[in-house]
Amino acid sequence: MLLLNKLPSNVVRPTYDRSRLKTRIAHIGFGAFHRAHQAVAADRLASEHASDWGYVEINLVGGEQQIADIKQQDHLWSVSEMAADGWHTRVVGVATQALHVSIDGLEAVLDALSDPDIAIVSITVTEKGYCHHPASGQLNTGHEMIQHDIRHPETPRSLPGVILAAIKRRRERGLPPFSVMSCDNMPENGHVTRNVILQLAAEQDEELATWIAAHLSFPSTMVDRIVPAVTSETLAQLTEQLGMADPAGVACEPFFQWVIEDNFVSGRPQWERVGAELVSDVLPYEEMKLRMLNGSHSLLAYLGYLAGYDHISDCMQDDNFVRAARHLMLAEQAPTLRTTDIDLEAYADALIQRYRNPALKHRTWQIAMDGTQKLPQRWLDSIRWHLNNGSDFPMLALGVAGWMRYVGGIDEQGKPIDISDPLKDLLAQRVAQTADGGERIDALLSIEAVFGTQLAHNPRFVEPVSTAYAALTDQGAKAAVSAAVKPL
Ligand code: NAI
């Protein structure tokens, strides 16, 4: 358990008066990322700039243990940055409260969200938490939790349902509205959040949806910091740093970036004082990060997993994988972007450097997770750009084929792959019902929630994907990647 007065002197600890913190942000999704990103920014604001913005940390689905852990230790946790010159550790002190619907009950969560002081609800619940169709951004009204919430709006289960119930309570009580800020890896994440909440509201009452659109804001953000899932090895290393165990501790890379749309209805912390960029339009930054970073991450994840590489840093030991990632970023993603003031070549080089960090141990399996929710924004939007512009996209096609081989469920050694994806059952069904090859490719491409309605019928898309799929099947991932980068 973390005890502030027993920490070694090189660990940065909250030196501010924690009793002065006001709980003004409710964060939903107390996972690894939030602990090492937004919470660190708030902690720096409190210790370096006397900010009083505190957090109530909330989990709705999963993550019971993390909430229980911080309740045990006065809502503290440690964050270690794994830098080349060693680990730099701080204890974050900005959380004042922690709640889980399954531990504390839904009422406690709705009460916290309805507190008059709450000015911002921020979110990191993974892409699937929004219950939307990834290809269109529209609410998936067939989603089990959304179906439940339409029938029982007072006792919601989904993220959009819980936020909507809190908004209604605040409105009924005449309390100020809050801003809802998504920090998940989706383009226009604010718009996606707004869409799902407004659409769910409209299922109950059109007037409520109109009121929300007029009174709340949904700022978009681009967030970047690689925070791999915590393992027992991470926890053991953290114990060494701290001289005591911290079950809620997390380790990450030193890099930190946060670009925020400056659109808040009830105020915000001065994030710019700790390095965040407050801008009027985040989309160009989001697209750059999603396509170059996350797009190359997914490429390395599927092809790397198939090639037998456990971690991104292992992929970086293979020159062909480095070249493939760089080609994807600069030749196939960069041309699709609308940033004007950023040196994309330097950005790509910096990404490769970050991927090389051997301390990160970022599993290809972790990044391969939830592919159906990630492909549209990481690859498919760029593929559509190339189709419109008449250009080729061999590496993106190899990525899509790699995903198809991966969701086929058997690795190159004939061992089963543990697929984690909200559409896992549908994927398994499509795979089971088809022969490997063209038939399977067609069956996977016809999943409209991922590929939309057009791509499957476009030979300029289906052909390169089929060729890449055949290369992966015949030669394996290492040889297919090597062949793909040779003529480049
Ligand atoms: P994590 O697995 O540690 O935490 C996931 C969080 O999402 C948990 O709090 C869980 O309660 C919540 N959650 C999962 N499914 C949910 C659902 N259906 N409804 C409501 N809540 C749900 O993952 P981590 O590392 O915290 O990442 C979360 C997200 O943050 C990512 O998916 C991504 O969008 C974003 N992000 C993560 C980065 C990273 O390096 N880990 C970096 C940049 C963004």
Ligand code: CS2
């Ligand atoms: C990764 C991201 O898990 C994934 O899909 O691509 O979590 C990535 O590590 C972050 O976006 C980096 O900011």
